[in-house]
Structure formats: structure tokens, C-alpha cells
């Protein structure tokens with residue numbers, strides 16, 4: 001399927017008509033266990049290579065169908081799906097890193113990832129160095145002989161700062177270090193980190209790939225051999241497996257990912273331009289805007305600017321409170337990548353407290369994007385005029401108008 005076009009792979013990847021019934025849509029196999037025609041052992045350690053279906057925590061046909069679709073989209077050899085993006089993230093970090101290993105990680109990323117890296121991973125003896133991954137020299141300077149992995153998130157949540165995946169991958173190769181990229185904001189419609197030299201791609205499937213806000217999921221993609229510890233130790237022993245029902249919903253969403261991403265980008269370009277021209281908005285962060293400090297990298301590295309943007313606005317937290325009550329089209333809610341537009345307020349002090357507690361220059365760089373706080377907007381699939389009208393009403397301070 002990897003030779004077919006991206007849209008064709010999204011529709012057909014991992015799927016085939018049911019050989020017994022001819023059903024064209026994928027079956028949903030909710031069974032937790034599978035009838036065997038001979039004894040097969042009861043420990044994952046009894047098996048090597050491709051596993052037969054035995055127990056859904058070890059593998060399930062509907063989850064496998066989704067994994068094959070995602071691998072086709074990312075042009076990865078293989079994929080392991082998990083119960084959430086965080087389950088995928090922690091599975092990769094816990095299986096790849098042991099006490100004494102060094103992790104260089106983006107100093108701005110999804111706060112759950114940051115909290116885990118600074119908390120449980122550090123307590124486990126992994127040495128964690130947060131670094132500005134938009135600065136290649138800073139990444140190079142942070143590397144040590146014991147650096148086992150570099151972790152980038154691009155575009156980074158919530159400031160939309162980018163990392164040059166090709167350049168970091170080349171650096172990682174020279175240093176003999178693994179590179180993992182959380183590509184949730186980009187999706188394979190915009191960025192395929194493995195093509196650019198990354199070893200692992202991580203996704204929260206809860207966002208664009210599922211696309212409808214009704215199923216949590218996560219995935220790690222990479223080479224089959226490199227994913228082996230994830231399929232066995234992480235999936236079977238840590239047990240954060242994706243429900244087959246969620247896999248089925250997410251696969252249905254993934255089939256329309258390419259056309260949804262085009263529409264998200266189209267809407268976001270219009271909303272970003274509207275916000276940039278608004279007198280109550282001093283700064284908009286959107287890789288598709290010429291004003292983005294890394295617009296040239298975005299244009300080179302990404303096939304689509306995605307639908308995520310963030311902006312500073314006069315009124316800050318007070319405005320956020322008003323938005324929660326007064327927005328009509330946009331939901332004031334966490335999460336992103338859904339067909340509904342979602343907005344959320346992220347105060348800089350709170351972000352720092354829950355992530356890497358940046359100080360000095362690093363905090364200054366964060367504040368360039370975020371000021372004292374920013375609104376993270378996931379532009380949905382509504383008409384962009386309605387999204388802009390909703391924002392204009394609250395930004396213009398005309399409650400109820």
C-alpha cells in the first residue's frame with residue numbers, strides 16, 4: 001500500500017474486505033480472547049516473531065488494522081497503538097531509557113510529557129536535559145556520551161515552535177543517539193519524521209488522526225525491530241492497550257485525515273490572518289504566517305501548516321473567563337484536532353510550574369511567543385467566517401452582541 005497516494009493509503013491502508021462475508025467496511029473484533037486450535041503457551045516470552053491472536057492485550061485484529069493504516073500513512077515499517085498519547089509516550093520512554101541514560105528533550109512540550117520527564121522518569125534515574133530544540137547548536141551542546149535519546153515535539157504545544165527534524169536527525173545519527181518526534185500537531189499529512197531520519201514518531205490519536213473528539217488513543221511508529229520492546233514489555237506488561245472500539249473509531253477518522261487537514265489548514269490560515277489584523281491581538285503564532293519566526297522551515301518541512309495556532313490577547317485570563325461563557329461556535333475546552341473548534345487559555349506561570357520551570361533566557365524565549373499567557377486555538381471544520389465572528393465578538397468586548 002505504500003506506493004499508493006496519501007489519500008488512497010488513508011482510505012485503504014490496513015483494510016481489506018472481510019474474506020468470509022465480503023463486508024467492505026472493517027469489522028470490529030471486540031473479543032478479548034481468541035479460540036485456538038492447539039495449545040500456544042501462556043507467556044509472551046514463549047513467542048517469537050509474528051504473534052497469533054491469543055488475547056487482546058497481546059494483539060487484536062481491529063487494533064492491528066489501525067496500526068497498519070497508520071504505518072502506511074507515516075511510511076513507517078510498523079506501528080504499536082496504545083490507550084492514549086500519554087500511554088504511547090511513557091511506553092517509549094520507559095522501554096528505551098534505563099537509569100543512568102541521558103535524555104535531551106524539547107524544553108517546551110505537552111505538559112503531560114514534561115511532567116513525566118521531570119517527575120517519574122527522573123526519579124527512575126534517567127538524567128533529563130530540557131533544551132530549545134529550535135536551536136540546533138543548543139541541542140548539539142546538550143549531547144553527552146550517555147545521551148540515549150533526543151525527544152522533539154514539532155510544532156510544540158502550545159507555542160507552535162518548530163524543530164528542524166532533518167537537521168536534528170543528522171545530528172542524532174552522528175552521535176549514535178535515537179530521535180523520537182511527537183508529531184501530534186503536524187500529523188503525517190504535514191510531516192513524516194521517519195522520512196527525515198527520526199527513529200520513532202509518537203502520536204496522540206485523540207487529536208487530528210481520530211479527528212472527532214470521541215476516542216482516546218496513541219501510537220508509536222518506527223522500525224519493527226525497534227518497536228519489539230513496546231509490543232511485548234510495554235503493551236503486554238504495562239497493559240495500556242487501545243480498546244478495539246476506539247481503534248475502529250480512530251481508523252474511521254484516519255481515513256479522512258488528508259482532506260480534513262486541508263480544510264483545517266485553509267480555515268486556520270484565514271483565522272490566523274484575521275487575528276493578526278485584530279487590534280486586541282498583539283501576537284499570533286501560526287507556522288503558516290509569514291510572521292512566524294520559522295515560517296521558512298515550516299514551508300520547507302511541512303506539507304500542511306495544520307490547524308493549530310496560539311495567540312496573545314488583551315485581557316488575558318479575564319478574557320478567557322468571558323470566552324468560556326460567551327463563545328457560541330468555539331468550545332472553550334482542552335484538546336485539539338477535532339472537527340469542532342476548541343480554545344483554551346494557558347497562563348505562562350502555570351505552564352512553567354507544570355513543565356520544566358524554565359528561568360532566565362529560556363523563559364524569555366518562551367515569553368516571546370506566549371507573554372503572560374496565550375490562547376491555544378484548534379481551528380475546526382466550521383466556516384471560518386463563523387469562527388472569526390465568534391472571536392471578534394469576545395475580543396471586541398461586546399458581550400452578547
Ligand SMILES: Cc1ncc(COP(=O)(O)O)c(C=O)c1O
Pocket residue numbers: 084085086087110112153157182184185203204205206216217218335
Ligand atoms: C503534543 C501532544 N502529545 C501528547 C499528548 C497526550 O495525548 P493523550 O491526551 O491522548 O494522552 C497531547 C495531549 O494533548 C499532546 O498535545
